[in-house]
Amino acid sequence: MLIARNPYTGAVIEEYPALSNEQLHERIGDADRAFDGWQAMTYPARAEVLRAVARELRNDKQRLAKTMAIEMGKPIKEGGPEVEKAAVCCEFYADNAETFLSKEELPSDASLSYVCYQPLGTLLGILPWNAPAWLAFRYLAPALMAGNTCVMKHDPNVPGSARLIAEAFQRAGAPENIMVNLPIETAQVESAIRDPRIMAVSFTGSAGAGSKVAAVAGSEIKPTVLELGGSDPCIVLADADLDAAADIAVLSRIINAGQSCIAAKRIIIEESIYDDFCERLRSRLAKLKLGDPLSADTDIGPIARADLRDNLHRQVSETIEAGAKCLLGGELPSGKGYFYPVTLLTDVEENMCAFKEETFGPLMAAIKASDIEEAVQLANETPYGLGAAIWTGNAELAREVADRLEAGQVAINGIVKTDPRLPSGGIKRSGYGRELGPHGIKEFVNAKQIWIK
Incomplete structure (x- = not known):
């Protein structure tokens, strides 16, 4: 049974029956049988389907945004733009997939040699709860336009959101079973991966779960x-x-109550401006409003689950006990909902919990660096390598530092974000492979070499 619980009230929203193991494999079979017909369609025909799905997402934007707010606490003012971003992703690949996957001729000893890109078959996407619409379509749009069929195993926290995504395909008139929703419990995931009709797996989530997948x-x-x-x-x-740096650092950190993999989590500040910049951060963070995610003036909703909030508070407490200063927040609130106050910790050092661990919530850690060399060393001193940012007026220095930062993407004087037009992904314990852009669509295709005498 999949139980959706409202993090604002703690109350159960709805209970969804999970598929049995037999039903699980039947549903994978449905997607597998749909593959031949889907991959045989032309790119323009597939593009029509994806554009129709995008229209249905926009038509249902408010209901999907409300469902996300109720199921995982995303403020309603963030939910609508997330659905729009998912629709844009569909349209981007509808417009560009054929170009990205066009045949490439290569010189060789043949009279003609080339590489063509063909779909693998049926894919399994295992998705997290923190961006239910966007992360689903980041997986679905390129995979479908490449000619694969997709099985979507969404997080148990957001079964209602998953159902609405599946309904968008139905309303759009998409060929049956090119996208199959798989409401199963976590214990059943291994069986899904091992199903011989699943050709590849896309996973977004924690490093621990990713290593198991x-x-x-x-x-x-x-x-x-x-x-x-x-x-x-x-x-x-x-x-x-x-x-500008303070504005963007705060925005990056508090989107979705700080529950984002690519949020700015460790703010590394040059020593000469450290106190000044910490105050700029504090004054901005202090203005943010916690509250009902369905309210249009709420900046920060609740943490998605009680256990996640407890772990965040442990990280804050251990960091303070190790010598960091708490300029804002840091206390576990009483009352309903899984709220955590916006928290700013300063004088965070390398040996402290908030530096060493990934923090998922409205917690900002400020770290002092004597110069650019120490700043780069501190930035790279992490087992993760997803995104990074640098703020400076020196364009040449910025590009040099960007090359040295150990991350899958770097923003110079801007926010680290995912964009359908650009590849996104990490190194080290942040994962491997790329999603989005011309690179992402080639992850789940057969780059087949053809040699002709």
């Missing part, structure tokens, strides 16, 4: 793309536009 898929010799956790650094140098 990779191990199972590897034992079956199935390719995977893993987008895992992050402890993203944001370096701020003395010559930066400090107001």
